[in-house]
Amino acid sequence: MENYDLIVIGAGPGGYIAAERAGHAGKKVLLIEKENLGGVCTNWGCIPTKSLLNSSKLYKKALHGEAYGVTAENVRFNLEKAMAHKQDTIETLRKGIAYLMKSNKVDVVFAEATLTSSKTVMADGKEYGFDNLFVATGSTAFVPPIPGSDLPHVLTNVGILEVESLPKNLVVIGGGVIGVEFASFFSAVGVNVSVVEMMDEIIPLMDGEFSAALRKSMSQVDFHLKAKVTKIDKTKVYFEKDGAETALDADLVLMAVGRRPLTMGLEKIGVDVAPQGIRVDEQMRTNLPGIFAIGDVNGKSLLAHSASRMGEVAVNTILGKPDRMRYDAIPWAVYTDPEAAGCGLTEAQAKDAGYKVQTATVQMRANGRFLAEQGKKEPGMCKVVVEEGSGLLLGVHMLGIYSSEIIHSAAAMMEMELRVQDIKEIVFPHPSVSEIIKDCLWAL
Amino acid sequence: MENYDLIVIGAGPGGYIAAERAGHAGKKVLLIEKENLGGVCTNWGCIPTKSLLNSSKLYKKALHGEAYGVTAENVRFNLEKAMAHKQDTIETLRKGIAYLMKSNKVDVVFAEATLTSSKTVMADGKEYGFDNLFVATGSTAFVPPIPGSDLPHVLTNVGILEVESLPKNLVVIGGGVIGVEFASFFSAVGVNVSVVEMMDEIIPLMDGEFSAALRKSMSQVDFHLKAKVTKIDKTKVYFEKDGAETALDADLVLMAVGRRPLTMGLEKIGVDVAPQGIRVDEQMRTNLPGIFAIGDVNGKSLLAHSASRMGEVAVNTILGKPDRMRYDAIPWAVYTDPEAAGCGLTEAQAKDAGYKVQTATVQMRANGRFLAEQGKKEPGMCKVVVEEGSGLLLGVHMLGIYSSEIIHSAAAMMEMELRVQDIKEIVFPHPSVSEIIKDCLWAL
Structure with missing residues (x-):
């Protein structure tokens, strides 16, 4: 029986990033995946939806370009082509992950994995031993027992x-x-x-x-x-x-x-499993030594980038590097039209947590780039939530174009525990929608 | 003769931001502008070019949407409409600045200003006294003496x-x-x-x-x-x-x-003027007490957001708040197709400055969102420049969509003097092009 320093079950953004980082650090790693590299995110989530939403946004722009000087006739949406592009995007990314695994010397087995003991995994009829196991099996759509929910449409x-x-x-x-x-x-x-x-x-x-x-x-x-x-x-x-x-x-x-965690029946070998997922500590450790659970399966934060960060924390833990998972500066984005994004506490959450807060909201139509590209009528706004007195930045909330590309700076500012005065000294490029964050702080 | 705490000459992004901040702090402020509120940036620079470039990008998208499922016939570019939208954007922003001046109790005079002494300004036949003067007169295009450069086309x-x-x-x-x-x-x-x-x-x-x-x-x-x-x-x-x-x-x-500074002949009243602009210290003070020079006119950094920050530094200085202008974390963006942006030192500049550097460059086509929205062939890349040993982030350079909205985070990271390890712990939203910064750091 071959033994690995680390076996990762599930090749989503939690599992493959963990495998990559551990492989990069010289660990002997096996990644087991029952379907496709990239998991839900790459194959049935983040990526295909963003590809389709980009297509629908292009369609809207082609339909409504006249105010900006662009006219077109017979503007049509072709689902087949949009789907083909989406599929091409997925397959390119899968190949990229396969290359990452190879270049970091991670072995990959495509099969359903089952735990045969707290130290061994079975996949494709073969048994593998591990020193550490990362359960990164993700989640699946929850289908409630509504009459008719099993109909084919x-x-x-x-x-x-x-x-x-x-x-x-x-x-x-x-x-x-x-x-x-x-x-x-x-x-x-x-x-x-x-x-x-x-x-x-x-x-x-x-x-x-x-x-x-x-x-x-x-x-x-x-x-x-x-x-x-x-x-x-x-x-x-x-x-x-x-x-x-x-x-x-x-x-x-x-x-x-909603989503339900895919917990592999691990309670049978003694893993502590709650209804929302496998119980873990700040290092992603379960109650069983050497067994970690990262990503959706622990139910802590159902976001691809949270899963990746959990993977990094778990890898650092087995490498003996101090690290811990924090949940207070995780950004999120919704790629609707208009986009929305946020990081940190909402005003209501901050008040519930006992903070005395100050907030300011600024409309994006006051922003030069937004006005140039979106005009006066498109929706867009930004809100900051700040602790009164200290000026600590607690939350940033955005609606409008580019929000999803801007919000990572809020994550950086909150991770560094910046205060209003610190951020006022940062120079934002003009004209950019990102300036709205600074404008909000001046509006406090 | 009416006396002001502060007279600002020039209502560009240096002058109007300074007037706003000083007015907000309770100072009695007069803003003198010879043409339009917003200066070159709003009227003949940043804003109109971004409006037109947005139109041309929409035109390109309407022409080439087929790969994403969007087809159109007879796609045309209408310059008159694009120009009308540009003009509308400019006028809306000018109104916004006028409102800002009013709400911060800043007096505005539209006239050419001349200095009648080191304590008085003449505008529209009237003389005004000042305790502090901000020269924010900007720059104009330099037209070299090439034969034919005065032709009407x-x-x-x-x-x-x-x-x-x-x-x-x-x-x-x-x-x-x-x-x-x-x-x-x-x-x-x-x-x-x-x-x-x-x-x-x-x-x-x-x-x-x-x-x-x-x-x-x-x-x-x-x-x-x-x-x-x-x-x-x-x-x-x-x-x-x-x-x-x-x-x-x-x-x-x-x-x-190139551009040449509009220095108003201030050398005549004894202001120290160099060929590239009015000489200033870190607080934007000229050699004459109470006279400051902010923005293009001092030739230090010909960018709208640098001018605004200089305005803030000068206002803080007259308010007695310690502040100083720093030039090492000022981002810039070029809104070409594709966009480009950067912050901090280039690899060559870092080496010239004596740093031992590490760099990594990652292609954007490895990024999920980029691939979904731009496909495999559009250009895009990101490069980080880091000090070897300390891991201090010295520079971030980007080419590709969203660069101009992402780069402000590099300014924040450099302003806070973050190191590679700090940034690796920041969670970036997936899928976003902004993740490329983190990917670059892992590629080091």
């Missing part, structure tokens, strides 16, 4: 990325990031889209002011909040709101109510 | 923003930021563009590897390096290179060889 994030023609009426069940991104894409290319959400607002991780603004700016989508889906049939989705039942036409249904 | 950045029809052949004299941005715009909308540059590479502030890559990626532009324009006539521009003379067809010529 009811898809999750996986199936909807393979549709061959645009539906007429799409109903999205769940107004989280996944649901709202797909709603943005399909509504932009001419599909009638409804979103049915149980909570009183979409995208719970966002500052309430911003999620409401995003919802309003997606005016082509029919949002139903505080609404509970009761039944799906071949042509309709039924929901209940305030005691009344409504039926929405649907030839395609996306189920996007 | 030879324009500077001001005149070219008013052209009513596209030329057939544009010759740009000077391959700096201004020249290359206009070359990018006009060549994208179908004009034959040549750039004639005396130096051996375009855009001297860029890392040599990046300026060469930008030049190559603008393959539709005919670049002539180490070439000296000798004469302009009604139909041609003549240049000499390696002893041979060449003539380029030109029905429009842009003169963009």
Whole structure:
């Protein structure tokens, strides 16, 4: 039986980054993946959705370029070509990951893995021993037991990325990031889209002011909040709101109510597994020595970049380098049209945590680049949340173009625990939408 | 004679920001502007060029959307509409500045200002006294004494923003930021563009590897390096290179060889004026008490955001708050297609400064979002320059989409003197092009 310093199960952004870093550090590493390199992120999540959303944004720009001096006739959206580009992007990235594994001397086995003991893994009929195991098996779409949820036109994030023609009426069940991104894409290319959400607002991780603004700016989508889906049939989705039942036409249904961790039945070998995922400490260690759980499977932060950082923390831990996972400066982005992004605490979260806060919100239409590229009517704003007195930056929230590329600086500023006065001395390039962060701080 | 705590001459991004900050702090402020609020930046520089470049990028996207699933027929560029949008953007921003002045209780006089003594200014026939004076008069295009440079079709950045029809052949004299941005715009909308540059590479502030890559990626532009324009006539521009003379067809010529400071003849009242601008210290003070010079007029850093920061430093100085102007973490961006941006030292500059350096360059096509949105063939790369041993980040250089919105984080990291290990612990959102900075650090 071959023994590895580290076996990683699952080649998503948690698993492959961990394998790369450990391989780079000279460890003998085996990566086991049951489907494709890149996991959900590369194959059925972050990447394909961003590819499709880019296509729908290009379509919108081609349709509405006249105010900027660009006219065109017969502007059409071709789903087949958009899907082909998406597929090409995925395959190129998979090859890139394969190359990364090879160049960092990581062995890769494509098979379903099972734990045969707390020191051995079976894959493709072969048993491997390990000193350390990273469980990076991720999560899958949770499909609630709603009558009709097993009908063939009811898809999750996986199936909807393979549709061959645009539906007429799409109903999205769940107004989280996944649901709202797909709603943005399909509504932009001419599909009638409804979103049915149980909570009183979409995208719970966002500052309430911003999620409401995003919802309003997606005016082509029919949002139903505080609404509970009761039944799906071949042509309709039924929901209940305030005691009344409504039926929405649907030839395609996306189920996007949440994710459940793929915990491999590890409780059987004694791993401590909670309903939201495998329990871990700040170094991503489970209760069993040498067994770590990183990424969605521990339920701590269901974001690709959180998984990667967890992978790094776990690798540093087995290398004996002090490191720990922190959750207070993790940025997130939603690639809707308009984009949204944030990092740190919302105003409500900061108050709940006992901070005395100051906030300022600035509209992006006051920003030179935004105005030049988006005009006066496109939505866009930025809000900062700061601790009163100390001036410590607690949160940055953005809605509008480029938000997803700007927000990493907020992560850097919060990680470094910068205060308002420190940030005021940083020079931001003009004209750029990024200046809005500084403008917010001056507006406090 | 009315006396002010502060008189600011020139309402560009140096002057108006200084007036705003001082007014906000309760000072009695007068802003004197001879033309339009916003100065060169808002009216004849940063903003109008970004508006036009956005239009030309939209045109390119509408023409080449097929690979992403967007087809269109009869795609046309309408200069009149693009110019109208540009003008609308300018006017909206001017109104915004006027509102800022009003809300910060800054008096504004539109007139040419002259110094009548080291304590008084004359404008529009009226004399004003000051405790402090900020000279923020900016710069203007330098027009070298080349035969034919006074012909009516030879324009500077001001005149070219008013052209009513596209030329057939544009010759740009000077391959700096201004020249290359206009070359990018006009060549994208179908004009034959040549750039004639005396130096051996375009855009001297860029890392040599990046300026060469930008030049190559603008393959539709005919670049002539180490070439000296000798004469302009009604139909041609003549240049000499390696002893041979060449003539380029030109029905429009842009003169963009450099800028000269508008120093108001201040040497007459004893201000120390050097050829590149008014001499200032780290607090922007000239040799005369109470007289400061901020922005292009001091020749220290000809960038809008440098001018704004200088304005803040000068205001803090008169408020008695310790502050000083630093030039080592000022980002810059070039809004060509593709964009470029940078902050800190290039590899060559770092070596010249005596640093032992490590560098790493990563291609953007390895980045998920870049690949999804730009495909495999668009140019893009990022380079980091780090001090060996300490790991101190010395420079970040980027070419490719979103560079201008990402680079402010490099300014923040350099301002905070972060080291490689610090930055590796920052979480960047996935998928975003901004991740390339972290990837570069891991590639070291």
